[in-house]
Amino acid sequence: MQVLLQLDQVVTTYGPIRALKGVTIEVRAGEIVCLLGGNASGKSTTMKTILGIVRPKSGSVYFAGERIDRLPTQSIVGRGISLVPEARRLFGRMTVWENLAMGAFTRRAELHSELEQDYERVYALFPRIKERLGQLAGTLSGGEQQMVAIGRALMARPRLLLMDEPSMGLSPALVDQVFDIIQTINQQETTILVVEQNAAVALSVASRGYVLQNGRVVATDQAENLLAADDIRRAYLGDE
Amino acid sequence: MLSFSDILHILPQQLVFGITLGTIYGLIAIGYTMVYGVLFMINFAHGDVFMIGAYVGWIVLGALMGSHAVPLHPAIVLPVMLIAAMLFTGLIGLGLERFAYRPLYRRGATRLGPLISAIGASIFLQNAVMLTEGARERVYMTYAVFPRSWRINLGGVNISVLVLVIAGVAALMMWGLHQMVQRTALGRSIRAVAEDREIAAVMGVDVWRVVATAFFIGSALGGAAGVLVGFYYTQIDFFMGYSAGLKAFTAAVLGGIGNIRGAMLGGLILGVVESLAITFINPAFKDAVAFGVLILVLVFRPGGLLGESLPDWKKI
Numbered sequence: 001m002q003v004l005l006q007l008d009q010v011v012t013t014y015g016p017i018r019a020l021k022g023v024t025i026e027v028r029a030g031e032i033v034c035l036l037g038g039n040a041s042g043k044s045t046t047m048k049t050i051l052g053i054v055r056p057k058s059g060s061v062y063f064a065g066e067r068i069d070r071l072p073t074q075s076i077v078g079r080g081i082s083l084v085p086e087a088r089r090l091f092g093r094m095t096v097w098e099n100l101a102m103g104a105f106t107r108r109a110e111l112h113s114e115l116e117q118d119y120e121r122v123y124a125l126f127p128r129i130k131e132r133l134g135q136l137a138g139t140l141s142g143g144e145q146q147m148v149a150i151g152r153a154l155m156a157r158p159r160l161l162l163m164d165e166p167s168m169g170l171s172p173a174l175v176d177q178v179f180d181i182i183q184t185i186n187q188q189e190t191t192i193l194v195v196e197q198n199a200a201v202a203l204s205v206a207s208r209g210y211v212l213q214n215g216r217v218v219a220t221d222q223a224e225n226l227l228a229a230d231d232i233r234r235a236y237l238g239d240e
Numbered sequence: 241m242l243s244f245s246d247i248l249h250i251l252p253q254q255l256v257f258g259i260t261l262g263t264i265y266g267l268i269a270i271g272y273t274m275v276y277g278v279l280f281m282i283n284f285a286h287g288d289v290f291m292i293g294a295y296v297g298w299i300v301l302g303a304l305m306g307s308h309a310v311p312l313h314p315a316i317v318l319p320v321m322l323i324a325a326m327l328f329t330g331l332i333g334l335g336l337e338r339f340a341y342r343p344l345y346r347r348g349a350t351r352l353g354p355l356i357s358a359i360g361a362s363i364f365l366q367n368a369v370m371l372t373e374g375a376r377e378r379v380y381m382t383y384a385v386f387p388r389s390w391r392i393n394l395g396g397v398n399i400s401v402l403v404l405v406i407a408g409v410a411a412l413m414m415w416g417l418h419q420m421v422q423r424t425a426l427g428r429s430i431r432a433v434a435e436d437r438e439i440a441a442v443m444g445v446d447v448w449r450v451v452a453t454a455f456f457i458g459s460a461l462g463g464a465a466g467v468l469v470g471f472y473y474t475q476i477d478f479f480m481g482y483s484a485g486l487k488a489f490t491a492a493v494l495g496g497i498g499n500i501r502g503a504m505l506g507g508l509i510l511g512v513v514e515s516l517a518i519t520f521i522n523p524a525f526k527d528a529v530a531f532g533v534l535i536l537v538l539v540f541r542p543g544g545l546l547g548e549s550l551p552d553w554k555k556i
Contacts (some may be wrong), residue, residue, distance in 0.1 A: 051442060073441040082442075089439045091432055102432050106444035108425045156444070168323070 001028040003051065003062075004160055005081075005189050010059035012049045012057065013226055019045040019182060021215040022059065032182065032192045034202040034223070036232075037212035043195040047164050050193075051083060052076045063160070063196075078106045081156035083238075085225045086165045092138025093173065094176075096129060099137050102200075103155030115155075122151035123142040125181055143174040150181065154190075160188070167201060178198040179205050242520070254399040254519045255512065260403050260472070262511025263410035265436035267337065268463040268488030268507040269495070271333075273457030277434035277498040278454045279515060280349065281341070284358040286462055287485015288365035289332050293325040293463025294470040295369060300324045300379050305384060314405060317385050318467075320339070322409070322448060325467045326460035334460025336361055337452050362481075377477045380470040406468045413461055414504050421500060430454060434498060494534050496547020509533065 005027040012020040020042045027033045037043045048054045050061055052073040063067040068076050077083075082103070090099050100122060123130040126147040132140065137148055146166065153161055163182070167175040177200065181204050186192050196202035203209055203223040211219040211232060219232060226232050229236055242250070268290050275283045300321045306556050310316050340361045344353045366511050382402065390401035421427035432440035433450045469484065470476050490511045495502025518528035537545060 023456055053438060053441070072442045072446070077442060077444040085439060085442070091435050091439070093435055094428070094431060102428055102440075102443045105425065105432075152443075156475065157297055208335045 001026040003027070004029045004064060005193065006062040007046070007050070007173060008060045008062070010046075010049055010056045010061065011055055012045050012056045012087055017100060019215055020049065020056070023212070023215070023217055025210055025217065027193050029159075029191055030186075030189065031208065032186050032194065032206045034194065034199075034206040034209045035195045035212060035224075036197075036199045036202065036209055038197070039179075040214075042215040043212055044164060045215075047083065047162055048197060050076075050083065050162065055059050074106075077156065078218075080156075081158035082153035082156045082161050084146075084149050084153045084161065084163040084166060085169060088142075088145045090137040090140075090145055090148055090152070092136065096137050096140070097133040099148055099152050100129075100155050100226060103152035106156050118155050118157060122154055125154075125184065126151055142169050143171070143177075146170060146174070146178060150185075154185065161190050161192045163192060165195055165197065167198045169198060175201055199232070200227075242394060242546065245519075250334060250419045250519055252395075254397075254398055254515045256397060256403060257476050258512035258515030259510070260407040260514060262469055263407045263414070263505070264413060264472070265459050265488050266507025267410045267468070267476045267493045268484060268506040269399050269492040269507045270500060272489050272492040273452040273500055273503040274430070274458040274493070274496070274498055278430065278437075279345075279354075281354045282358065282489065283336070283341075283455075283458075284355070284485070285336055285340070285361035285365055286458070286489070287483070288362050288369075288479030289329050289336075289459045289482055290462040290466045290469075290488075291476070291481030292369060293329045293466025294476040294480065295373055295378070295466070296325040296328045296463065297321040297470050298476060298540075301381065301385070303344035303345065305381060312385050314385050318405070318409070321467050322464050327465040329463025329466070330456040330460035331454040332365075333462075334452055337455040342451075344446065348377035361507040366478050366481070373478065374476065377475045380474045380476065382474045385466075386471070402471060406472055410465070410468060411495050413464060417457065417461065418500065418504075426453065428508065490530065490534050491512070493544055494537055496544030499544070502544055502546035509545075
């Protein structure tokens, strides 16, 4: 399978703090890959480095064979990477529809009819969104906001979808629903890299996983092997 | 002391003046509020951008009058002056952003650096105009374009056409801006940057281009206000941006800084309050009353009339 995203020995620092200490990760086209790790393990920094929100001090990031770690964020996004941010971060003072339209910002030159398909795809995934298009996004419930955040990211028609803690703050039933949708999106040929603290549910949909600790990849394997590994179970699945 | 019938007679007239003044304040206030919205800084040079707009209008008007190429009808003269002033001040705004502020932000400046730079830019612009155009007042030949006899009677109130045109042009520009911000992709990207610049960038928005756009639009509207004020007060000088800028900034804060509708509303309220204070209290107290209203509003609504409470990272 073709390698879609590759991080090669990436080091990212915040002043004197080394948040990533040589991270190497590979995501192949069509996969769901999950990135596990506790607080301050470097998961969110990895996402920010991929998107060019922070710059790596050394190492490189490749997307579809092209080096992207020196590009500005809007150019990286324009090449087909979307983010569902941690804590949703919708534009709360915009309507639901406007949030979706912002998601399609990189495609603003395209014809309305082409975008229409993508709106319909989002409405098919999340029928509730369609009922609330005119509502301000800030007034939605947490679960609805997560749906709009995913819909917004899909509007860019991404080749790679980054999801940062999609289960955060959601009830168990909603978490299941979100991960069902992640699987559906993946079957619609979108590659997904998902960062999660909730390792059990993330590994249940992922094909492979990486475990980050203190800015380093300490384990990587097929999802079922990670689920079975004793030390992983102890560290991330709450088993004693 | 004014009798009740006097008040009834004067009030509508003063309201018209107040609304006219208010639309102008609102037009200038938009420049402060748009820049604050995307950059969280107060562009203290904005008042001087407004002043430059007045000068550009004056120069164009002089050229039109001198050339006798076109009839001095407002339908011809006013658009030419407005377009010239708006283009010029829009470019000044772009220049300010590019040379006075962006280099500081690129080097990781906090809030104070750009503020000092803004004050420096203000002094620079004032002196540049003083050196090139002189320190004496310039006179707008308002009555060559809007003859004194052009007055109409609206519901018993005798209003000059000039006042109606000024209020109409200002209102039209604010309406156009509002439509642009609410309905277009460009407008959405401006709102997105104002609300969450990191996520706006993740949506593919070029944040610095949006910042530059906000400077261009805000400055162009300020420049248009300069032309309107030139016609209204007929005298302009290089220092006029100081007090007008301060008033418009007050209007922006009154309405809720960062909120475009708030800037329009704040401007209107300030203009009306000021014109009523002139008539019914004492002209000398007009500023005291205007700032008194600001203080009262901020005591009860610290974020301004339409402002919302800001997240901590946006607070100064």
